[in-house]
Structures are given as C-alpha cells and as structure tokens.
Amino acid sequence: MSLTKTQLDTYSKEGFLTVEKLFSLSEMDQAIKEAHQWQEEFLQDMSESDKKWYQDGTTAIPNQVRKLDNPVSQRPFFRRLALKPELISSVEVLIGKDVIAFFSQLFFKPPLGGGPKPSHQDNFYFGPDKDDNTVTAWIAFDDARVENGCLYYGKGSNHGGVIKHFAPENEPYNYQIADLQSIEMTAAPVEKGGVNFHHGNTVHRSSNNSSPTWRRAMAVHFMQKEVNLIAPIFEYDRSHFIEMF
Numbered sequence: 001m002s003l004t005k006t007q008l009d010t011y012s013k014e015g016f017l018t019v020e021k022l023f024s025l026s027e028m029d030q031a032i033k034e035a036h037q038w039q040e041e042f043l044q045d046m047s048e049s050d051k052k053w054y055q056d057g058t059t060a061i062p063n064q065v066r067k068l069d070n071p072v073s074q075r076p077f078f079r080r081l082a083l084k085p086e087l088i089s090s091v092e093v094l095i096g097k098d099v100i101a102f103f104s105q106l107f108f109k110p111p112l113g114g115g116p117k118p119s120h121q122d123n124f125y126f127g128p129d130k131d132d133n134t135v136t137a138w139i140a141f142d143d144a145r146v147e148n149g150c151l152y153y154g155k156g157s158n159h160g161g162v163i164k165h166f167a168p169e170n171e172p173y174n175y176q177i178a179d180l181q182s183i184e185m186t187a188a189p190v191e192k193g194g195v196n197f198h199h200g201n202t203v204h205r206s207s208n209n210s211s212p213t214w215r216r217a218m219a220v221h222f223m224q225k226e227v228n229l230i231a232p233i234f235e236y237d238r239s240h241f242i243e244m245f
C-alpha cells in the first residue's frame with residue numbers, strides 16, 4: 001500500500017494526512033507492551049531523585065514518564081515497526097526516496113492526567129536546510145480522540161515559514177509558539193494502528209487526557225537523505241540516525 005494522488009494532494013494542501021489501519025491491532029498491542037517494558041528497564045537502576053525528574057507530573061501513576069526518546073534506534077521492536085514497508089513507501093511519497101529516521105519519541109499520555117503539548121513546529125526544533133523534506137509519522141498505539149488528547153493541526157500552516165517560538169523559564173526544552181494569531185487548530189483523531197503524517201512546518205499541539213483511557217503513540221521523524229539539520233535547537237546525535245534504504 002502506498003499513498004494515492006488524492007492523499008498526497010491533501011497532505012500538500014493541509015500539511016497533514018491521516019491514514020487509518022497502517023498497522024494491525026496486534027502490532028499495536030505488542031507496541032504497548034514493549035513501551036511499558038522499556039520504561040521499566042529505563043527507570044530500573046535510576047536513583048529516586050533522577051526518577052522524580054522523569055516522572056510525568058500530571059499523573060498520580062508512580063514511575064510514569066511522559067516520553068522516551070529514540071525508541072527506533074534503541075529497541076529492535078520499534079525499529080521493525082518503523083521499517084514497515086507500507087510506512088516507508090508512504091513517507092517516500094511525501095518527502096522523496098531514500099529516507100532516514102533521525103529521531104523518534106514514545107509518548108505515554110496516561111488516563112485522567114496526561115498533560116498537553118503546546119503548539120509548535122517540528123522544523124523549529126530540527127532546523128533543516130529543506131523545510132519540505134522532513135515529515136513526522138505519528139503512530140497511534142491506542143485510539144486517539146479529542147477526549148484523550150489527540151493531535152490538533154493548523155491546516156495549511158505548512159505553507160508559512162517557521163514561526164518564532166519561546167520556552168518557559170522552568171521548561172527550557174518545551175519550545176512553543178507565543179502568538180498563534182489566526183491559526184485555527186483542527187482535531188485529527190485517529191484509530192489504533194492508524195498514522196497521522198505531518199509536514200515539518202505544520203503547527204500542531206495536543207491537549208491533556210481527560211478520559212479514563214490511555215493515549216500512547218510513537219512519533220518517527222524522517223528526513224530525505226539529502227537534508228542537513230543546519231540549525232537545530234538541540235543536538236540530534238548521528239548515532240541515532242537509521243537509514244531506511
């Protein structure tokens with residue numbers, strides 16, 4: 001399966017595209033198990049004070065992190081998920097052939113707590129030399145709905161440049177757009193096993209999880225191999241770059 005011309009046109013016009021059922025429900029059940037197992041191993045030998053630093057402060061669940069970085073480069077199961085041919089062929093339609101997964105993130109959004117992620121553009125963080133040749137594939141491990149904190153996108157914001165971001169003093173890693181002005185945000189619910197693709201310049205955010213159900217997901221950030229990250233906000237370590245060709 002690859003993308004149709006209509007899907008490509010939607011992505012180009014709106015800056016995002018939802019593709020349902022790219023992964024099976026059993027793949028997603030396994031992904032959930034692997035995510036929690038990795039979290040347990042990650043925290044295992046950590047001091048209590050370090051654990052506190054990672055703890056998601058919006059939930060009462062002890063030892064629950066908000067996110068874990070680079071699952072694709074560090075865990076074989078997540079690498080296999082990211083290498084799924086149907087995913088890679090879709091990514092290649094969107095940004096060109098020969099792609100690299102250069103960063104990835106596992107997001108846990110626990111029930112009745114998982115906090116919001118403010119509006120931002122991924123390309124602000126990545127600083128690529130070619131804005132159109134990065135894309136994020138956001139893989140829904142659970143059904144993601146408005147109530148449990150699905151993504152919202154600024155339709156067409158992929159056509160503007162990268163907007164000014166700021167980070168609050170107590171959250172120096174949490175860059176966000178100060179002034180959304182006229183950008184109207186549209187919810188992009190997606191079922192378990194579906195994928196939301198978004199352009200690197202597309203403004204997006206997620207809300208808190210006000211429901212009794214989890215919202216877990218993995219974002220895989222791809223770039224076409226000719227792209228250089230010339231002005232990243234944080235360092236993207238090349239040892240985590242995984243060539244998908």
Ligand SMILES: O=C(O)CCC(=O)C(=O)O
Nearest residue numbers: 107117122136138206219
């Ligand atoms: O899952 C979230 O809440 C945020 C995801 C995000 O910002 C991204 O995938 O780029």
